[in-house]
């Protein structure tokens with residue numbers, strides 16, 4: 001199997017998963033551990049992130065409010081080098097009744113979510129660029145391709161995040177040829193707990209968190225050159 005892999009592989013890589021406390025975080029951390037990576041899972045709620053460590057033995061956890069630049073700098077300092085991966089999962093969702101129904105509270109939450117992405121990429125960029133196998137990714141929404149009135153604030157923040165990721169990709173292309181920045185896009189995410197809670201639902205169009213987790217591991221099975229700047233829609 002490994003003979004066919006063109007990339008550096010994830011085994012032994014140190015990967016930071018930011019916003020790891022949800023089911024997608026558990027799936028991503030578990031897949032990375034399974035593939036032999038060293039995982040640091042970060043969340044803002046101590047109880048939630050420690051519950052992730054209970055479910056995925058062997059990971060290191062860190063508590064940080066990633067919307068606070070000073071907290072992110074402190075986290076970066078605590079972790080030191082190397083950092084070979086940064087998988088950013090902080091999200092959230094807001095909707096409103098059409099354009100007039102986009103609330104300031106909703107936008108503040110979305111801007112805060114965008115700020116976490118900007119903070120972590122700014123802070124971890126040097127380590128990722130120095131790594132022989134630097135990879136970073138975040139999960140966007142297919143709504144960026146077809147924004148709705150009711151989702152204007154949510155989609156605007158995702159579009160800003162995609163733009164930031166493309167800027168990171170340009171930086172890597174210029175100065176760090178072994179690193180890659182990738183955008184994943186989904187319609188929605190689904191996991192086993194959601195399926196068990198609503199067995200009558202089909203979750204049509206939803207992406208299983210396991211598919212996301214596999215895509216994260218795959219980031220190290222391709223070369224930086226073929227991955228950097230790509231936007232991959234996960235079905």
Ligand SMILES: NC(=O)c1ccc[n+]([C@@H]2O[C@H](COP(=O)([O-])OP(=O)(O)OC[C@H]3O[C@@H](n4cnc5c(N)ncnc54)[C@H](OP(=O)(O)O)[C@@H]3O)[C@@H](O)[C@H]2O)c1
Pocket residue numbers: 018019020021022023024025042043044045046048049064065066067088089090091092093116138139140141186187188189190
């Ligand atoms: N779920 C979907 O249907 C869907 C659809 C399209 C795109 N996406 C995207 O996919 C990604 C993963 O989605 P998700 O639903 O699994 O994520 P999520 O639950 O929205 O966020 C993941 C975790 O981020 C942590 N977090 C929030 N603010 C934080 C902060 N300031 N500092 C540190 N951690 C923070 C939260 O844990 P703590 O409370 O412990 O901090 C939360 O459990 C997100 O980017 C999301 O927008 C999801």
